[in-house]
Amino acid sequence: LFYVYDIFFTREESLGIAQLSGQNLATTSISVNIRKQVSDLVMAISDKGISQPLVWIVGSIALVPMLSGSIFCYQTQCLNLDPTVIGWSRVIGQFVLLSGTVLYNQYWKKIPMRKLIGMVQILYASSLLLDLILVRQINLKWGIPNEVFALCFSGLAEVVAQFKLLPFSVLFAKLCPKGCEGSLTAFLASALCLSSIASAFFGVGLASCLGITSGDYSGLTAGILVQFLAALVPLRWIHSLPMSQPGEKRKKRSMSRRTRRNRRVGKVVLGSVNVYRRERE
DSSP states (O other), X not given: OHHHHHHHHOOGGGGTOOOOTTOOXXXXXXXXXXXXXXXXXXHHHTSHHHHHHHHHHHHHHHTSOOOHHHHHHIIIIISOOOHHHHHHXXXXXXXXXXXXXXXXXXXXXXXXXXXXXHHHHHHHHHHHTHHHHHHTTHHHHTTOOHHHXXXXXXXXXXXXXXHTHHHHHHHHHHHSOTTOHHHHHHHHHHHHHHHHHHHHHHHHHHHXXXXXXXXXXXXXXXXXXXXXXXXXXXXXGGGGSOSSOHHHHHHHHHHHHHHHHHHHHHHHHHHHHHHHHHHHO
16 A cells, blocks of 8 residues: 555655656646656556566566465474574575675676576576475485574575566666656555565465465475476566666667777878878888
8 A cells, every 4th residue: 555655646856856847746736646647657667678577577476376384384393493593594694685786786787687587587496495405304314404404595585586676676777767766666566565465375375275284294395396387487488578787788889889989080090190101201
């Protein structure tokens, strides 16, 4: 509800964003303001450069049924893990996410977006299998206690899922039309929340179909494998994502123009030098 209110009633000047000439939102009525906000938002998301990545990121979240509740109950009831350990794993995961954000800003944003998202999606699908290692107790065969394994890897899938949103946030910020920044950001947040709700709903349905209950976790292995396969499905439509960020394309075009201009200047200078030499001779 907060995001819906933000989309329709928050004025862009409250965010410190420069307005277009001729706009005077202070004198418009609420109904006119709502119609204008909706019109601008529809125009923004109708652009394929925005709509296709938006559909992809929302679908990639909604398609994966979340079994986090069932896995948490299994860890605390069957493995007798302290909930504090799982909580600390989330804290460690946020530090990892912060480090990943810094690395993205310094190095990884130079990687083509489609390639980066593809690698992150594969990493996300693989990180879901870490719960399978804990369920099958494979970590004990490697000499890793359950507490240590849960502390280090329990929150990794969530971290990767949150990091995946970063390139899309940068993309939408660059492609958003002027004067529609707040509405598009609120709409994006609402769509992501809706996709998370759908993912949780599908997770409950999957747990019910597999017979996963508080007294029977025999279907948890199959549920994790379904999660893994569902996380790979969005790779089928990854071609709908742009190869690079819009700013990178403009930068490359400007660099190529500058290079051609420098070459022309170099040719002119070299030609004048040759003419001067011939005159001296």
